Amino acid sequence: MNFSEVFKLSNQLCKISPDGKYLANCVQYRLVVRDVNTLQILQLYTCLDQVAHMEWSSDSLFILCAMYKRGLVQVWSLEQPDWHCKIDEGSIGLVSSRWSPDGRHILNTTEFHLRITVWSLCNKSVSYIKYPKACQKGMDFSADGRYVALAERRDCKDHISVFVCDDWHLLRHFEAETQDLAGVEWSPNGCVLAAWDSCLEYKMLLYSLDGRLLSTYSAYEWSLGIKSVAWSPSSQFLAIGSYDEKVRILNHITWKKLVEFEHQATITNSKAVVFKEVEKRPVVPTEDLSIHQIAMGSSLFDTRSKYEIPPLPVQVPVVKPDPDRANPKIGISAVAFSADNRYLATKNDCMPQCVWVWDMRTMGPAAVLEQTAPVRCFAWEPRRARLAFCTGNTKLYLWSPAGCLSVEVAVEGGFQVQSLFWHCSGDSLVLLGKDQLCLCYMATKEEK
Amino acid sequence: MPESSFEGISNIYVYSAMPSSRQYSQSTIPLHPFRHYSGTAEFCTEENTSECMMYISQELLALGLSSIFFDLNGIRELDVIPALNSMYGLLQLHRRAVGMVAELEVEQLRVSSDLHCQQLSSSKLKDQLELSKKENVRLCERERQLEANIKALHNCLKNEKEEVQKLQNVIASRATQYNHNLKKKEREFSKLKERLNQLLTDKKDQKHGMDVLNYVGRSDGKRSQWKTGKADARHESEMYKALLNEFDKHQRELMTENAELKKVLQQIKQEMVGILSPKKPSGGTLKEEKRTDFTDQQITSDEEENSCMEGMSCDHAREQLSNSIRLQWRKLKHHVENLDNKVICFPASLVQLGQENSEEMISKEVHQEEMERLKVEIQQCKDFINTQQQLLQLSTPWDEETAAVLTDCYMLEEKERLKEEWRTFEEQKTNFEMERRTFTEAAIRLGHERKMFEEDRATWLKHQFLNMTFTDQVNIKTQNALTEYAVQEQKHISSPKTPL
Numbered sequence: 001m002n003f004s005e006v007f008k009l010s011n012q013l014c015k016i017s018p019d020g021k022y023l024a025n026c027v028q029y030r031l032v033v034r035d036v037n038t039l040q041i042l043q044l045y046t047c048l049d050q051v052a053h054m055e056w057s058s059d060s061l062f063i064l065c066a067m068y069k070r071g072l073v074q075v076w077s078l079e080q081p082d083w084h085c086k087i088d089e090g091s092i093g094l095v096s097s098r099w100s101p102d103g104r105h106i107l108n109t110t111e112f113h114l115r116i117t118v119w120s121l122c123n124k125s126v127s128y129i130k131y132p133k134a135c136q137k138g139m140d141f142s143a144d145g146r147y148v149a150l151a152e153r154r155d156c157k158d159h160i161s162v163f164v165c166d167d168w169h170l171l172r173h174f175e176a177e178t179q180d181l182a183g184v185e186w187s188p189n190g191c192v193l194a195a196w197d198s199c200l201e202y203k204m205l206l207y208s209l210d211g212r213l214l215s216t217y218s219a220y221e222w223s224l225g226i227k228s229v230a231w232s233p234s235s236q237f238l239a240i241g242s243y244d245e246k247v248r249i250l251n252h253i254t255w256k257k258l259v260e261f262e263h264q265a266t267i268t269n270s271k272a273v274v275f276k277e278v279e280k281r282p283v284v285p286t287e288d289l290s291i292h293q294i295a296m297g298s299s300l301f302d303t304r305s306k307y308e309i310p311p312l313p314v315q316v317p318v319v320k321p322d323p324d325r326a327n328p329k330i331g332i333s334a335v336a337f338s339a340d341n342r343y344l345a346t347k348n349d350c351m352p353q354c355v356w357v358w359d360m361r362t363m364g365p366a367a368v369l370e371q372t373a374p375v376r377c378f379a380w381e382p383r384r385a386r387l388a389f390c391t392g393n394t395k396l397y398l399w400s401p402a403g404c405l406s407v408e409v410a411v412e413g414g415f416q417v418q419s420l421f422w423h424c425s426g427d428s429l430v431l432l433g434k435d436q437l438c439l440c441y442m443a444t445k446e447e448k
Numbered sequence: 449m450p451e452s453s454f455e456g457i458s459n460i461y462v463y464s465a466m467p468s469s470r471q472y473s474q475s476t477i478p479l480h481p482f483r484h485y486s487g488t489a490e491f492c493t494e495e496n497t498s499e500c501m502m503y504i505s506q507e508l509l510a511l512g513l514s515s516i517f518f519d520l521n522g523i524r525e526l527d528v529i530p531a532l533n534s535m536y537g538l539l540q541l542h543r544r545a546v547g548m549v550a551e552l553e554v555e556q557l558r559v560s561s562d563l564h565c566q567q568l569s570s571s572k573l574k575d576q577l578e579l580s581k582k583e584n585v586r587l588c589e590r591e592r593q594l595e596a597n598i599k600a601l602h603n604c605l606k607n608e609k610e611e612v613q614k615l616q617n618v619i620a621s622r623a624t625q626y627n628h629n630l631k632k633k634e635r636e637f638s639k640l641k642e643r644l645n646q647l648l649t650d651k652k653d654q655k656h657g658m659d660v661l662n663y664v665g666r667s668d669g670k671r672s673q674w675k676t677g678k679a680d681a682r683h684e685s686e687m688y689k690a691l692l693n694e695f696d697k698h699q700r701e702l703m704t705e706n707a708e709l710k711k712v713l714q715q716i717k718q719e720m721v722g723i724l725s726p727k728k729p730s731g732g733t734l735k736e737e738k739r740t741d742f743t744d745q746q747i748t749s750d751e752e753e754n755s756c757m758e759g760m761s762c763d764h765a766r767e768q769l770s771n772s773i774r775l776q777w778r779k780l781k782h783h784v785e786n787l788d789n790k791v792i793c794f795p796a797s798l799v800q801l802g803q804e805n806s807e808e809m810i811s812k813e814v815h816q817e818e819m820e821r822l823k824v825e826i827q828q829c830k831d832f833i834n835t836q837q838q839l840l841q842l843s844t845p846w847d848e849e850t851a852a853v854l855t856d857c858y859m860l861e862e863k864e865r866l867k868e869e870w871r872t873f874e875e876q877k878t879n880f881e882m883e884r885r886t887f888t889e890a891a892i893r894l895g896h897e898r899k900m901f902e903e904d905r906a907t908w909l910k911h912q913f914l915n916m917t918f919t920d921q922v923n924i925k926t927q928n929a930l931t932e933y934a935v936q937e938q939k940h941i942s943s944p945k946t947p948l
Binding site: 121200210 | 615617620621622624625626627628636639640643650655656658659660661662663664665666668675679680683684686688690691694
């Protein structure tokens with residue numbers, strides 16, 4: 001495992017191009033584009049203000065830089081560095097900006113979600129979409145980029161509109177049977193749209209592409225409901241994580257619950273391997289024992305950590321949330337399937353130091369990873385069943401069915417890993433610190 | 449005493465000892481009971497008057513009466529007055545005795561009637577006691593039931609309270625969530641109002657638009673098309689095509705899965721049939737029947753299934769297949785259970801049954817014995833081979849080549865093993881070297897840092913003491929001491945450290 005040198009970063013804005021060749025990151029108001037393998041700077045662009053959001057177009061030819069405070073969006077071309085494009089939203093303000101799947105349209109959401117403006121880079125046409133809803137995930141593009149589902153709120157009722165991305169033609173518009181629609185997500189095969197209610201009501205609606213309601217699923221009433229949703233890559237399963245610390249898996253044939261994964265505080269299932277991170281304090285050399293030793297800190301020797309497998313039953317540390325606050329820190333906040341459909345990784349907010357990995361073939365827990373600090377971010381590799389995660393310290397953790405590994409990020413000056421994401425080929429990882437970024441190249445042979 | 453009078457006295461005693469209660473219950477006491485005093489004639493006759501008189505006087509004396517019948521002169525003559533007095537005394541005694549007897553009889557009657565009363569009352573009380581004991585038991589039972597009821601009701605109450613508490617918690621969390629959402633909306637609303645105000649007062653209206661150097665071509669290279677009704681229809685048709693493709697794919701997958709499962713079931717069924725039908729012809733008539741049963745069924749069901757298997761799954765074939773499999777499975781289960789029973793319960797009888805069955809069902813014990821024997825044989829053979837090897841090694845003539853070849857071929861394994869071990873050892877050694885190097889570097893760095901720190905510390909201490917106000921001598925003295933100390937420390941630090 002090799003680590004590259006550290007580069008400056010602002011706002012955690014760093015993206016790899018969809019074709020995997022370039023790495024773009026923002027430093028204050030500059031946009032830097034590097035080659036992924038050599039890390040040499042290929043292009044350098046200067047924007048008008050500090051960049052709040054940066055995104056590659058789908059064909060890796062253009063980069064969008066949005067400055068929300070100024071209401072500006074600037075688009076840069078990789079092939080023609082002289083080409084420039086500036087979109088000014090004016091007094092209406094800008095809250096979010098993104099590419100359309102064809103890489104030639106930009107969707108700007110104005111302040112207060114008054115409307116969504118669709119700017120075209122190919123011609124002079126401008127389209128407006130009214131009444132978008134401000135919610136957790138109000139817009140989702142289908143995987144093949146043909147359709148977009150948008151959550152709308154008209155006359156105090158939730159509606160869903162499906163547009164064709166080709167020419168922004170409204171394909172379907174129907175009322176959603178939710179109290180307060182919180183999000184929409186297409187299945188990977190693009191034929192089913194999942195829509196769910198806000199946490200005050202547990203309701204998952206499944207619509208077909210042509211707007212028919214296929215099924216409704218509600219696990220329980222009254223208590224806080226859905227917190228996170230994930231489709232499996234084959235569209236076979238829909239995983240719903242909720243505030244009652246359980247993940248329910250629906251199957252795509254009957255849309256009924258297939259299995260319920262419970263995150264228990266005491267693990268007794270012998271099929272689950274519990275990996276517990278244990279930190280080792282450095283050993284003081286005994287020759288120089290004198291009063292001066294007290295002044296010596298552990299800055300020279302970093303704390304090594306390794307994984308232990310404690311015998312069952314294992315007690316997992318639980319943090320009780322404050323009951324008087326809204327959006328309590330309890331429940332399954334993150335759910336993700338691995339690329340081969342075999343594993344599901346989840347994180348329970350009241351056990352913030354643990355990552356749970358479930359095996360979809362045996363429908364049971366495969367591993368529980370207990371760290372020494374709360375887990376900040378985890379990501380599956382895009383090709384194989386390998387999970388990378390970080391806890392905000394200077395280490396990178398990897399889990400695969402073969403075992404678990406903790407790697408010290410070997411760069412000068414310490415590097416606190418706040419978040420990470422994989423390169424689309426799965427050969428390297430991008431680690432983001434507070435204002436730094438670093439690449440980690442995986443070794444060809446898997447280490448144990 | 450003369451014998452006749454003695455007899456007469458004994459007769460009197462006999463008579464007077466008779467229970468005369470019946471007689472004396474009469475009110476009048478006959479002074480002349482004809483029966484009893486019939487003995488007087490026999491008691492006193494003309495011959496024995498003096499003896500009688502003596503005897504009577506003795507008796508009277510014994511009773512405490514003045515019994516002197518006769519004179520003290522020795523002449524026994526009857527004294528009438530004391531005699532009459534004695535008679536009177538006797539009569540009184542008699543009357544008293546009779547009275548006492550009557551009283552005693554009355555007393556006895558009373559006591560017996562009392563006793564009878566008491567007995568009745570005691571039996572009555574015993575019955576009452578029984579009744580009240582039963583009543584007590586009944587009441588205890590009732591009390592126990594009521595207590596159990598109370599406990600159950602307590603539990604119900606507790607459960608209800610818990611549910612109420614839970615619902616209250618739910619309500620509270622929902623309320624906080626609502627409040628939170630409401631606050632968010634209010635904040636947004638106020639921002640909107642501000643912005644609206646700002647826009648109304650702001651004269652400059654910033655025009656929004658796009659400024660681009662030149663328009664770019666579409667990513668797929670085609671030209672964009674006009675929006676017409678045809679385009680709409682095209683979109684609709686594309687959408688339905690996508691959906692239909694998905695459905696087709698799904699259906700195909702399910703069909704293939706179905707076909708595979710059916711095949712598997714068929715295989716299982718055939719295998720079960722195969723297992724249940726014995727290979728030996730001497731299996732007994734029961735098994736033969738079974739086999740023909742199976743094959744018959746198999747033939748009929750197969751035919752039906754084959755006719756329906758191609759393409760469509762008809763309900764009939766499906767049901768037929770699943771029923772036949774269930775039947776086979778049940779038979780197989782029975783068969784296995786029978787086998788187990790036979791093997792466990794009748795090993796002896798099996799042996800007796802003879803060759804017919806011994807080949808089919810080897811009893812467990814015999815089987816185990818065979819296994820043991822074979823194991824022992826294997827062990828013996830192994831030992832034999834080892835000894836042979838050793839003998840061969842020792843006995844062959846030792847010319848250099850053969851010896852070398854022989855040693856090599858016997859030692860080859862060990863050599864390989866040693867090589868492996870050497871390799872791992874070398875690896876470990878290099879790892880240790882690396883670790884040692886990193887440690888030494890770290891230690892050197894540590895030493896440097898420590899030296900710097902100590903120098904700083906020494907200078908700081910020096911400054912501190914120099915700035916304090918003391919007498920000169922004391923100053924000088926302390927300074928000297930300190931500088932000495934600091935110098936010593938520096939010397940100590942600057943001496944080279946041995947690596948770890």
